[in-house]
Amino acid sequence: MAKLVAILATTHHPFFYRTSQLPPEEAPPFAAEWVRKVLAYRETLTRARPDLLVMVGSDHFHQLWLDNMPQFLIGKAPYYDANWYNEEREFGLPKLRMRGHEELSAYMLREGLDKGFDLAFSNELRIDHSITCPIFTVRPQNDLPIVPVYTNIFAPPLPRPERFVALGKALREIIDAWPSDLRVAVIGTGHLSLELGGPRQFGPHGPDPEFDARAVEWIANGDIDGCLANVTLESLHAPGNATHGFMDFMLMMGIAGYNKADYADNLDLFHTMEAYFTWYPNGVDA
Amino acid sequence: MSKYLLNKFLFTIDRDPDLVERYREDPAGTVAWWEAEKANEILNAHTGERSTWLEFTPQERAALSTHDHVALFExxxxPFLTLTLWIAMFERDATEPLAMQREYAAKLAHFSLPYPDIAT
Structure with missing residues (x-):
């Protein structure tokens, strides 16, 4: 069976790439600590020596549009082009090409369908910064094949938080049962409290530091039940109008199960809090 | 009311660099042209197939034609589509980093929860 060697759940901040490229004299005061934390986080993936990456993220109205919107989608293609013109324009993100892993994509689609998740698929998917941000942060050499998993946290009606957790649990079972010798890491990105295009955007912190503190505790402690008891589709409007991206963290909690994170870190930035979690489900040295 | 069509306008303008510039310079003309020529294009279909029923309400047309992001929010x-396109059009005019985004937020300060429903 495949070995799930690491589970990474993190925020994705599209400004990190450009900030990390600035010479020290031009960099903002928070840049050095941000880069240091990201480099430390990168090591948590590197030490797991993965062969391929399952990557959970959410399209930001790039390829997935309101005339044909899937709730959960898995890419199945030999390659994925990545990043879009407006991400180059706004964030300075370069275009990438990533290899796919069609065998695992096919297996995840088949098994997911049979477990009661009507997963959409795509054979030609250009992925966006929800998946490329963690490539820039934790695997900048971009040398591993990926299976992209997209969720809808963006265009209501959305699946409920329980469904994200349930899909995470199912994906964990599927990966654990995949007949392969490969070492798999799952990397998923979401948000803590976040406001985009509303009155609370781009403040000195995330729009709801209290929510962020609780969320970090839920994730770090593997407290799925506590999280589900306090988070609903409706309640997620309160911490910020883009906070439904937290449901991608909840999906990752479903993958990690009722376990404390082996690595947890965060950084209070303008606009939003960054957070970095890693689990080693088969031990650090598996 | 057609939130979908508002979003379709923002989405299709934002992804085309020439249209971003055209909308910045001539909002009313761009909206009129777009509603006449582009509103009924089915984006994920072969070219030539069109819808027959999509049009803005007067309020929607006015909001887009005057770059009124507060009205669009209402x-x-x-909000992600509006913000992204507004950054593309107007961040360049700001005097310091994030000033445009903060001014954009300040103009929305009179909104409290729950915000206007964005479900389409």
Whole structure:
């Protein structure tokens, strides 16, 4: 069976790439600590020596549009082009090409369908910064094949938080049962409290530091039940109008199960809090 | 009311660099042209197939034609689409980093929860 060697759940901040490229004299005061934390986080993936990456993220109205919107989608293609013109324009993100892993994509689609998740698929998917941000942060050499998993946290009606957790649990079972010798890491990105295009955007912190503190505790402690008891589709409007991206963290909690994170870190930035979690489900040295 | 069509306008303008510039310079003309020529294009279909029923309400047309992001928020346009396109059009005019985004937020300060519904 495949070995799930690491589970990474993190925020994705599209400004990190450009900030990390600035010479020290031009960099903002928070840049050095941000880069240091990201480099430390990168090591948590590197030490797991993965062969391929399952990557959970959410399209930001790039390829997935309101005339044909899937709730959960898995890419199945030999390659994925990545990043879009407006991400180059706004964030300075370069275009990438990533290899796919069609065998695992096919297996995840088949098994997911049979477990009661009507997963959409795509054979030609250009992925966006929800998946490329963690490539820039934790695997900048971009040398591993990926299976992209997209969720809808963006265009209501959305699946409920329980469904994200349930899909995470199912994906964990599927990966654990995949007949392969490969070492798999799952990397998923979401948000803590976040406001985009509303009155609370781009403040000195995330729009709801209290929510962020609780969320970090839920994730770090593997407290799925506590999280589900306090988070609903409706309640997620309160911490910020883009906070439904937290449901991608909840999906990752479903993958990690009722376990404390082996690595947890965060950084209070303008606009939003960054957070970095890693689990080693088969031990650090598996 | 057609939140979907508002979003479709924002989405299709934002992804085309020439249209971003055209909308910045001539909002009313761009909206009129777009509604006449582009509103009914089915984006994920072969070219030549069109819808027959999509049009803006007067309020929606006015909001887009005057770059009124506060009205778009009130009408339930997807705030991510509006913000992204506004950054593309107007961040360049700001005097310091994030000043444009903060001014954009300040103009929305009179909204409290729950915000206008964005479901389409």
């Amino acid at each position: 009408l339930g346009a997807h």
